[in-house]
Amino acid sequence: MTTTYAKKHVNLLNIIENKKINTQYFILKVQAPHDISNLLPGQFVNILVADTRHAFLRRPISIYDIHPQERTIDLLIQVVGEGTHLLSKLKAGEQVDILYPLGKSFSLLESGKIALLVGGGVGIAPLLFLAKKLYRKGVDVHILLGGKGSNNIIETKNFEKYGKVYIATEDGSQGERGLLTQHSILRKSDFDMIYSCGPDAMMRAVANIAAKHTIECEVSLENMMACGIGSCLCCVTPTKSGHQCVCSDGPVFNTKTLEWNK
Amino acid sequence: MNTSKLKLAVKIGNLEFKNPVMTASGTFGYGPEFEDFIDINRLGGIVVKGTTLNAREGNNYPRMAETPSGMLNAVGLQNKGVDVFCNEIYPRIQDYKTNIFVNVSGSTVEEYVKTAERINELEHIPGIELNISCPNVKEGGMAFGTSCPSAVAVTHAVRQVYKKTMVVKLSPNVTNIADIAKAVEAVGADGISLINTLLAMAINAETRRAVLSTTTGGLSGPAIKPIALRMVWQVAQAVKIPIMGMGGIMNSTDAIEFMLAGATAIQIGTANFIDPSVSMKVIDGIEDYMKRHHIQDINSLIGGMLQQ
Structure with a gap:
């Protein structure tokens, strides 16, 4: 994982656009007052949901893409509860309170290497920015996306x-039929790195496949968080060096360091 | 009124605080986590993460549950132990120009004493907060703070070895918190801090399981503020030593309310998770309040709630 330090901010950001993708997903485009060119793939932001007793804490959301010249950040969000439902109602011209950039990024392969990115459901969120960075570095990028049906393939x-x-869908409506982790691309062993984000069980299965082929594997975890900056110690995951915070020691971890069975 | 003439300084024991605004243990790390957002030197004080004699891994995930206007935690005093604190963390924070308190916890009286002895050697740590109220550990913690004899035993023992300012952090999970406060005052506490979290739980109806790995945890946030305020007021009636009040303080109005109830200083906890810069806003807001109400010295607010 890359440990470049970027100063964190907590700011009201202007909403430039709220683009609905389908009933489940939307992309919030926000504009930062500062330069954002140092934001890295795998990092996330923590959004405050206003006007609710139930979504008391901020919502951690992956950085989907950035546009440094416009200073805009795209956030791909799935509606899962009251917090994300309220966020889906935000409109261009309004403001939203965002804490950013948080966490450590994926490590980036060098030019000429081959990468496989595996995203399940909303787990694709941190992977677009990663694909873009890798592509621009000259990495050969392969991307496997999966979900229950074509509605989840966005x-x-x-x-x-x-x-x-x-693409893999469980109902066969798009790409290969079956679980993402059964896709034929995962039988290939010539990748230099597999990057993955999605449901816990999916990431574990991907990590096992990577280990079988002795391919390095990085996953982005999404444990429940309170602070997002490593002060509350709520979002820990067991690792070979003890409990580590997903928010500040991760969210990206090399699977070799994780103690997933504890 | 000239702002520069406002007097915000308060005293606990022999220790002066530049203002009454502190950050609560377990919500502020050790300080560096917040350097991007605030000027730590503007704070009256900080209470760093609960520290024990030996390293603790804490409880298993999930350790947190979001609840209406609050949250549960069951971290379980995860920390690297007092040696790592003294050798690795203290050098990083010792130059902060604010009162750094170490929150000291243990499973036995002996562990509290040994930890406090080590902290006593640190020149730039002017005080400890004796944590006899953690609800998330199997042994010790809250068990010490829920009966007068055990609260007295640990406070008395640590008082023998700890020579600087010692405040005792009380549990709200008791029948009469004022009795515990009086008991620890009698054996040498310089101040009382309250309240720690309220024992609580959350269940996921879909999975039919407890949300926390430990089933129960500690409730914090604005949901507990009215209870905390009542307890600060009750303890203020019962003891002569100063109080650090906390429990759901989200803004300067909340802070003022705690002072009116009898707190000399206040601690901001869970609000740090929602807005890491909140502590600065609380200081600014207290200054504004003093100007609006023509209050020159903040000490005149302490216990200043008017009678009906």
Whole structure:
């Protein structure tokens, strides 16, 4: 994981656009008052949901993409509860309170290497920015996206700009039928790194496949958090060096360091 | 009124605080986590993460549950132990120009004493907060703070070895908190801090399981503020030593209310998670309040709630 230090901010950001993708997903585009070119793939922001007793804490959301010239950050969000439902109602011209940038990034392969990015459901959120960075470095990027059905397969055109896209759906409505982790691309062993984000069970299965082929594997975890900056110690995951905070020691971890069975 | 003439300084024991605004243990790390957001030197004080004699891994995940207007935690005093604090963390924070308190916890009286002895050697740590109220550990912690004899035993023992300012952090999970406060005052506490979290739980109806790995945890946030305020007021009636009040303080109005109830200083806890810069806003807001109400010296607010 890359440990470049970027000063954190807590600010009201202007909402430039709230783009609905389908009933489940939307992309919030916000504009920062500062330069954001040092934001890295795998980092996240923590959004305050206003006007609710139930969504008391901030919502951690992956950075989906950045546009440094416009100083805008895209956040791909899935509606899962009251907090994300309220966020989906935000409109261009309004403001939202955001704490950013948080966490450590994926490590970036060098030019000429081959990467496989595996995203399940909203787990694709940190992978677009990663695909873009890797592509621009000259890495050969392959992207496997999966979900229950074609409704969960979104944004494929964006991913196709940076690499070859493979799809798996459980109902067979798009791409190969079956679980993401059963996709034929995962039988190939010539990747230098597998990056993954999605449901816990999926990431564990991907990590096992990577280990079988002795491929390095980084996953982005999404434990429940309170602070997002490593002060509350609520979001810990067991690792070979004890409990570590997903928010500040992660969210990206090399799977070799995790003690997933504890 | 000239702002520069406002007097915000308060005293606990022999220790002066530049203002009454502190950050609560377990919500502020050791300080560096917040350097991007605030000027730590502007704070009256900070209470760093609960420290024990030996390293503790804490409880298993999940350790947190969001609840209406609050949250539960069951961290379980995860920390690297007093040696790592003294050798690695203290050098990083010793130059802060604010009163650094170490929150001291243990499973036995002996562990409290040994930890306090080590902290006593640190020149730039002017005080400890004796934590006899952690609800998330199997042994010790809250068990010491829920009966007068055990609260007295640990406070008395630590008082023998700890020579600087010692405040005792009380549990709200008792029948009569004023009795415990009087008991620890009698054996040499310089101040009382209250309240720690309220024992609580959350269940996920869909999975039919407790949300926390430990089933129960400690409730904090604005949901507990009215209870905390009542307890600060009750303890203020019962003891002569100063009080650090806390429990759901989210803004300067909340802070003022705690002072009116009888707190000399206040601690901001869970609010640090929502807004890491909140402590500065609380100081600014207290100054504004003093100007609006023509109050020159903040000490005149302490216990200043008017009678009906």
